[in-house]
Each structure stands twice: as C-alpha cells, then as structure tokens.
Amino acid sequence: MSQPLSGRNILIVEDETLVAMLLETILEDMGCTPVGPASTVDEGLALIESGTAMDAALLDVNVAGVKIFPIAEALTARGIPFVFSTGYGEGGLPDEWKGRPTLQKPFSEGAVHEALMAAMGVERV
Numbered sequence: 001m002s003q004p005l006s007g008r009n010i011l012i013v014e015d016e017t018l019v020a021m022l023l024e025t026i027l028e029d030m031g032c033t034p035v036g037p038a039s040t041v042d043e044g045l046a047l048i049e050s051g052t053a054m055d056a057a058l059l060d061v062n063v064a065g066v067k068i069f070p071i072a073e074a075l076t077a078r079g080i081p082f083v084f085s086t087g088y089g090e091g092g093l094p095d096e097w098k099g100r101p102t103l104q105k106p107f108s109e110g111a112v113h114e115a116l117m118a119a120m121g122v123e124r125v
Helices: 017-029 041-049 069-077 109-120
Strands: 009-013 033-038 056-060 082-086 102-104
Touching: 009 017, 009 041, 017 033, 017 109, 033 041, 041 069, 056 069, 056 109, 069 082, 082 109, 102 109
Parallel strands: 009 033, 009 056, 056 082, 082 102
Antiparallel strands: none
C-alpha cells in the first residue's frame, strides 16, 4: 500500500504525554517524521520560528490551559496546513477557525490520516 504522507514532517503540539506519544507512533506508522512534540504554545512557536522543516501540524486546541490559536496564526502566515485536535469537535472552535480539519478526541489512526490528507490537499492513492 502506498503511503501518500510518507516523508512529511509533522509538528505535534500536545500537552498530554500519552496522546503526544500516540501521535508520534501514528505518524511514524504513516511514514512521517514527527516534529516536537511541543507541550506548550511557546515551545510550538519556538519550533516554527526556528525554521524547522514542517509540512503540516497537529494542534491540540487547549495546551496547558492556553488556546493554540497563536500557533495556528503563525502556521497560516507561513502557508503550513494544520489539523485541530479537541475533545469538543469543531463546535468548540471560534467562528474564525471553523471549517479547518478537526480531529475529535479520542481519535483513531485512520482519522489522523484522513485529517492530515485533507489539510494538506493530498489525494488518496
């Protein structure tokens, strides 16, 4: 089976260690290289501003009690697609961020794959 996301660098911003580890494993299984994970908004912004190569990002909406939107804005400014991850689904997002690919926790490997493909505009093979 072809892996259309193989070789892609994916930023993870997630404050729950077990969830971050699960995402790393899922990404590695898809042939991606995890970047991070960052467990705070400041860490995520530092990775973005450092120029670290990234093709997309998985963003927990609420990281250590802080909303993720400064990272979403920084990624948008750089043209880097991203997927929100939240226990509330898209309904928990402010209006200006609705319509973005969103994973509802708990999520499956298939859901992560589909959301990243949608965010990156990658066609199914």
